[in-house]
Amino acid sequence: MDTSAGAAAHRAWERSLFDAGLAVVSWPSAFGGRDAPPLHELIFDEAYHGCGAPIRIGQNGLFLLAPTLLAHGTAEQCARILPPMARGETVWAQAWSEPEAGSDLAALRSTARRTDGGWLLSGQKTWSSRAAVADRAFGLFRSGPPDERHRNLTYLMVDLRAPGVTVRPIAQLDGRTGFAEIFLDDVFVPDADVIGRPGDGWRVAMSTAGHERGFTLRGPGRFTAAASRLVDLWLGHGDPADGATRDRVVDAWIAARAYRLAAHASLTTTMPPSAIKIFWSETDIALHEAALDTLGANAETQTAWTDGYLFALAGPIYAGTNEIQRDILAQRVLGLPRDRGTR
Amino acid sequence: MTPAPSPEERAFGESLHGALVAAGPFPWPLSDIAGRADSPAHDSVLTASDRASRVPPTPGGSGPGRSRPGDFGLGYPGPGDARPGGSGPGGSAPGEGVCSVKADAGPGAVWAVLARLGVTGLAVPERFGGAGASVGALVVAAEELGHHAAPGPVAESLAAVPVLLAGCGNDEVAATWLPELAAGRVLAGLTAPPWLPRAVHGGTAGIVVVAGTDVVRWGRAGSAYTSMDSSRLLAEVSPAGVVAEGPALVPVIARALDLGALVCAAQLLGLGRGMLEASVEHARNRSQFGGPIGRFQAVQHRLADVSVALQFARPLLWAAAAAMGPSERDRSAGLSPGTADGGTVARDVSAAKVACGEAARLAARVALQTHGAIGCTREHGLGRWLTAARVLALSWGTPAQHRARIMTELARER
Ligand SMILES: Cc1cc2nc3c(=O)[nH]c(=O)nc-3n(C[C@H](O)[C@H](O)[C@H](O)COP(=O)(O)OP(=O)(O)OC[C@H]3O[C@@H](n4cnc5c(N)ncnc54)[C@H](O)[C@@H]3O)c2cc1C
Numbered sequence: 001m002d003t004s005a006g007a008a009a010h011r012a013w014e015r016s017l018f019d020a021g022l023a024v025v026s027w028p029s030a031f032g033g034r035d036a037p038p039l040h041e042l043i044f045d046e047a048y049h050g051c052g053a054p055i056r057i058g059q060n061g062l063f064l065l066a067p068t069l070l071a072h073g074t075a076e077q078c079a080r081i082l083p084p085m086a087r088g089e090t091v092w093a094q095a096w097s098e099p100e101a102g103s104d105l106a107a108l109r110s111t112a113r114r115t116d117g118g119w120l121l122s123g124q125k126t127w128s129s130r131a132a133v134a135d136r137a138f139g140l141f142r143s144g145p146p147d148e149r150h151r152n153l154t155y156l157m158v159d160l161r162a163p164g165v166t167v168r169p170i171a172q173l174d175g176r177t178g179f180a181e182i183f184l185d186d187v188f189v190p191d192a193d194v195i196g197r198p199g200d201g202w203r204v205a206m207s208t209a210g211h212e213r214g215f216t217l218r219g220p221g222r223f224t225a226a227a228s229r230l231v232d233l234w235l236g237h238g239d240p241a242d243g244a245t246r247d248r249v250v251d252a253w254i255a256a257r258a259y260r261l262a263a264h265a266s267l268t269t270t271m272p273p274s275a276i277k278i279f280w281s282e283t284d285i286a287l288h289e290a291a292l293d294t295l296g297a298n299a300e301t302q303t304a305w306t307d308g309y310l311f312a313l314a315g316p317i318y319a320g321t322n323e324i325q326r327d328i329l330a331q332r333v334l335g336l337p338r339d340r341g342t343r
Numbered sequence: 344m345t346p347a348p349s350p351e352e353r354a355f356g357e358s359l360h361g362a363l364v365a366a367g368p369f370p371w372p373l374s375d376i377a378g379r380a381d382s383p384a385h386d387s388v389l390t391a392s393d394r395a396s397r398v399p400p401t402p403g404g405s406g407p408g409r410s411r412p413g414d415f416g417l418g419y420p421g422p423g424d425a426r427p428g429g430s431g432p433g434g435s436a437p438g439e440g441v442c443s444v445k446a447d448a449g450p451g452a453v454w455a456v457l458a459r460l461g462v463t464g465l466a467v468p469e470r471f472g473g474a475g476a477s478v479g480a481l482v483v484a485a486e487e488l489g490h491h492a493a494p495g496p497v498a499e500s501l502a503a504v505p506v507l508l509a510g511c512g513n514d515e516v517a518a519t520w521l522p523e524l525a526a527g528r529v530l531a532g533l534t535a536p537p538w539l540p541r542a543v544h545g546g547t548a549g550i551v552v553v554a555g556t557d558v559v560r561w562g563r564a565g566s567a568y569t570s571m572d573s574s575r576l577l578a579e580v581s582p583a584g585v586v587a588e589g590p591a592l593v594p595v596i597a598r599a600l601d602l603g604a605l606v607c608a609a610q611l612l613g614l615g616r617g618m619l620e621a622s623v624e625h626a627r628n629r630s631q632f633g634g635p636i637g638r639f640q641a642v643q644h645r646l647a648d649v650s651v652a653l654q655f656a657r658p659l660l661w662a663a664a665a666a667m668g669p670s671e672r673d674r675s676a677g678l679s680p681g682t683a684d685g686g687t688v689a690r691d692v693s694a695a696k697v698a699c700g701e702a703a704r705l706a707a708r709v710a711l712q713t714h715g716a717i718g719c720t721r722e723h724g725l726g727r728w729l730t731a732a733r734v735l736a737l738s739w740g741t742p743a744q745h746r747a748r749i750m751t752e753l754a755r756e757r
Contacts, residue, residue, distance in 0.1 A: 097716065100630075102631060102716065103631050103632070103715070104631040104632045104633075107631070107632075126716075127716040170720050170722065171720065171721040171722065172719050172720060172721065173719055173720075173726045173729070173730070175573060175721060179716075239743070241747075242743045244743060244746070245743055292733070292737065293741070293742075293743070296537075296737060296741045296743065296744070297537065297539070297737055297738065297741055299571075299737050300570050300571055300572070300575070300577065300734040300737055300738065301541070301568045301570065301577060302570055302571055306571035309571070310571070310730070313708070313719075314711075314719045316712055317711070317712065317715055317716055317719065318716070321712070322712075323639070323641040327641075
């Protein structure tokens with residue numbers, strides 16, 4: 001995926017999905033979808049991962065930007081942006097984080113300065129997944145004085161091929177350049193590529209974050225499929241006398257099943273995204289830990305399980321760290337007081 | 344009295360740390376690595392073309408001529424090529440160009456440094472050119488190598504194989520290879536199923552040894568595999584000529600493997616300590632929400648848990664070192680209490696391996712979480728500690744294998 005040949009193959013795959021009418025089942029048909037109800041989307045997700053189909057290169061756009069546009073974008077933006085996204089022609093990257101703004105996203109410093117017909121973006125974004133192979137990026141930029149942390153932020157979409165953009169790929173633990181730094185130097189973005197009102201970006205961004213943490217980005221299929229592979233692994237390689245490892249395998253399977261059932265339950269009752277995010281990220285690690293334990297001394301050899309393990313370890317970090325999710329869950333859902341701190 | 348390193352051993356560990364900082368192959372401390380152009384190359388061992396052109400090592404009768412000093416069979420720089428940096432008086436000051444070997448050095452280059460620091464000869468008896476050092480000195484050294492995430496077949500080449508060759512009763516082999524191992528001119532690979540199904544660097548090591556229950560053979564390296572820890576390359580090994588065999592070898596092999604597992608446990612403890620230190624440093628320096636992230640209890644408590652795990656793994660490590668008894672000097676004839684005569688070596692080594700492995704695993708997870716995205720990059724370097732901890736926790740006996748062994752021993756002791 002991080003090489004141009006790999007990315008091209010992934011784009012071709014997205015196109016095949018689109019041609020089969022399977023790229024974006026739940027979207028309005030006007031934009032390339034089939035108006036499928038949420039339940040069908042869940043069924044699709046499980047079938048997709050169940051047959052071992054590849055990771056979606058377009059996931060940032062498909063699962064995060066698209067719902068944001070459908071909720072906050074203009075009709076013109078939806079008509080212009082969604083169909084090429086569905087066809088795999090435009091691959092999107094997320095540009096929120098900055099070197100000094102990770103968990104504390106509101107500390108971001110990249111700026112959007114008003115100019116004729118649009119904005120000039122400057123600054124540095126980082127950890128942007130798939131930016132090395134993406135066409136465009138969306139994120140937050142400071143469009144007014146920094147004293148008001150959550151105000152004066154504007155949600156913009158930027159062309160990564162535009163003059164003034166430099167993308168530097170960064171290698172992750174498994175050696176692949178899964179994310180990148182984005183340097184912006186007076187990059188022009190037209191007014192048409194602002195989502196929501198200028199200065200109101202934080203509110204819009206929180207809706208994107210909700211999708212990132214919830215079942216939209218991480219459907220249950222990925223985990224139920226991994227759990228099924230794990231059970232096969234145990235049955236093929238596990239040591240029947242090793243009850244402790246068997247228990248970890250079973251616990252990981254239970255977690256994946258719980259996640260699936262919760263996803264179905266979420267069709268009728270709401271669930272806090274922070275709880276969902278903590279659960280999927282911990283489940284992913286548990287699945288891979290159990291696989292490594294099952295393989296025992298042979299687990300060291302680099303396989304899909306070891307690569308998956310190294311990536312799973314990042315789960316509690318991206319999409320809002322699990323510490324931040326626990327704060328949100330405890331304070332906003334359970335209603336516990338905030339520690340304003342004397343330290 | 345709780346076993347602990349002797350004052351001399353402690354001093355040795357400290358001097359080794361200092362020497363590795365000054366002349367070692369990797370930038371130090373870990374938390375300074377981020378963003379350095381010369382950050383330690385993760386893929387330090389072999390390039391793809393090296394792998395392709397690798398000549399399978401000739402087993403058996405290969406004499407010392409096969410391994411010319413300074414030639415590890417792969418163009419690794421030998422001792423003469425590894426320009427020492429700031430180790431000696433008048434060496435360059437730490438902080439500027441202190442790396443005595445290139446940042447992309449493989450284990451061969453690391454070994455040259457270790458030889459200079461006297462580490463490669465620790466487990467080799469004096470009459471074969473080694474130091475015949477105490478088990479404690481070996482444990483201290485191994486912890487420090489873990490602390491610095493030194494790559495290479497540490498437990499194999501520095502501990503188990505020297506003990507095997509010194510104790511196996513084949514004097515010709517011992518006289519040929521032990522001086523080479525002691526001088527750091529040769530790296531040894533080892534397989535010993537089920538603990539060690541494949542040999543780390545087996546394809547490039549000067550010698551490959553296969554340990555059975557009562558037989559020691561040379562091994563022939565076959566297919567190579569990349570590891571989750573990209574500084575390691577694993578080789579399938581098929582047994583070849585016999586070095587020595589017979590019932591007298593049983594305790595020798597048992598001791599060699601226990602010493603290897605103990606050294607691996609010590610490495611794990613050192614890896615955990617390195618990750619905790621780096622995490623505390625990062626938590627102090629990284630600012631979010633208007634202050635260091637280390638002020639958040641969520642961060643503090645996890646780091647405190649790591650500290651507890653490491654502090655309570657250490658006494659188990661030292662109890663196992665004490666159970667292993669005196670130095671290799673007194674054992675060159677292959678005498679060993681092993682476990683057969685009621686010693687507690689097996690139980691104690693396994694307990695140390697489990698505890699150090701679990702502590703290192705916890706340290707790795709917490710370290711990554713504390714570092715955030717920067718820790719997920721190769722450039723940063725934390726990944727070297729993290730992946731080493733994960734693979735060493737499974738190497739030299741998995742936690743499940745060691746737990747099972749402890750229960751067997753406990754049942755036997757009833
Ligand atoms: C694999 C991966 C992919 C990513 N992809 C993208 C992407 O596509 N686009 C993008 O914009 N970003 C991306 N990110 C960045 C991600 O959003 C950030 O890593 C995340 O927000 C955390 O920021 P940080 O890494 O700077 O860690 P920090 O914010 O420095 O946090 C370090 C540690 O301190 C803890 N901490 C911080 N604040 C608190 C607090 N108030 N209370 C308790 N603990 C706290 C954290 O939980 C964490 O454990 C990605 C990250 C990873 C690892």
